[in-house]
Amino acid sequence: MEKIKMTTPLVEMDGDEMTRVLWKMIKDELLLPFVDLKTEYYDLGLEYRNKTNDQVTFDSAEATKKYGVAVKCATITPNAARMPEYNLKEMRKSPNGTIRAILDGTVFRAPIIVKGIEPYVKNWTKPITIARHAYGDVYKGTEMKIPAAGKAELVYTNEAGEETRELIHEFDGPGIIQGMHNLNSSIESFARSCFNYALDTKQDLWFATKDTISKKYDHTFKDIFAEIFEAEYKDKFDAAGIEYFYTLIDDAVARVMRSEGGYIWACKNYDGDVMSDMVATAFGSLSMMTSVLASPNGYYEYEAAHGTVQRHYYKYLKGEETSTNPIATIFAWTGALRKRGELDQLPALMTFADKLEKACIDTIENGEMTGDLYLISTLENKKKLNTEEFILAIRKTLERLM
Ligand code: NAP
């Protein structure tokens, strides 16, 4: 069989620990035998990030701007325990944070749905994709404890030195205050990323805030989304047969619970933090959650939502058997390959991505799975495979589909 051709390289960002082990197995068993894989390789493993003072992370983000599509392995975000373990020169920043800052993107997370892994909300038959705004609000807030009676105000001083004041509260005893901000430019990028991603995936977009209570702050989010939608996206949404839907956050939560899924839910920073954990848990498994960073300029970086699965890696190093789920990492590759195929008009590459995803799902639905899924699957005839056996089982299914 002739291998499927690519024309533009993918930006390949390798990573750490167990997911680095999976990365190589996925390439060797599921990609290289079928695709004439073109990638520009960046080693984002902690050792090399440390050696290059993180230059490799910056370079990989710049390469993503050049080529448009990246696929990323999970990486360690160092904490104190990692300093001696990796002999670090300094505490390295989170690569995801660095890349996101350069691409100015929004992260979209969606579950992979298979028979036997039933969501806790039984009417959720289609994935719900959460888009979380990743800038500002309470995450860049300034807080103060008010010790005793006194007046608290918001003060804005413009460049000419003129002040505008708003009373927060006239305290007659101790209390607390918080100041937070956001930027129109950041909200605009968030909105465009969401509208683009909705068009990309042909799904409705929902957005919600508390604008009835927060008449300036949250209302600005609502207005910016509405203005950009009307001016730039309404016709495209009509043509694609999808909808942009705005409502209040509490109404959105009620509708989400009653829905069957199949849409993108755009959330402000805090709402996204809370709701993404709720939605991910309700869909069953972190190892079945995909993640893509989409920028307002149309750059994409695909990855798994989970981390480097450190506990499994330490078992692997000791030569013990592991049963680590590669599905979200495989879907990062298929997402990136499909997008590359779409941009370069390579239908064979897009079909390959579809088939590899189908091979993953069919394998699990036939009862062959890793330990994490084995624990929660409702299938009657199920078998727990180790990491390697599972990847080989997917390969067998894929060969039948090709
Ligand atoms: P984690 O890697 O997500 O794993 C947490 C636990 O979830 C695992 O111990 C395992 O549970 C289960 N799990 C996650 N993915 C799995 C998979 N594919 N197959 C089977 N089980 C899976 O989180 P962590 O161990 O807290 O973090 C490890 C490192 O990852 C940290 O250094 C962190 O900085 C990094 N991290 C990176 C990213 C990223 O690059 N996007 C995201 C999050 C965390 P059991 O042990 O019970 O089997």
Ligand code: MG
């Ligand atoms: Mg959180």
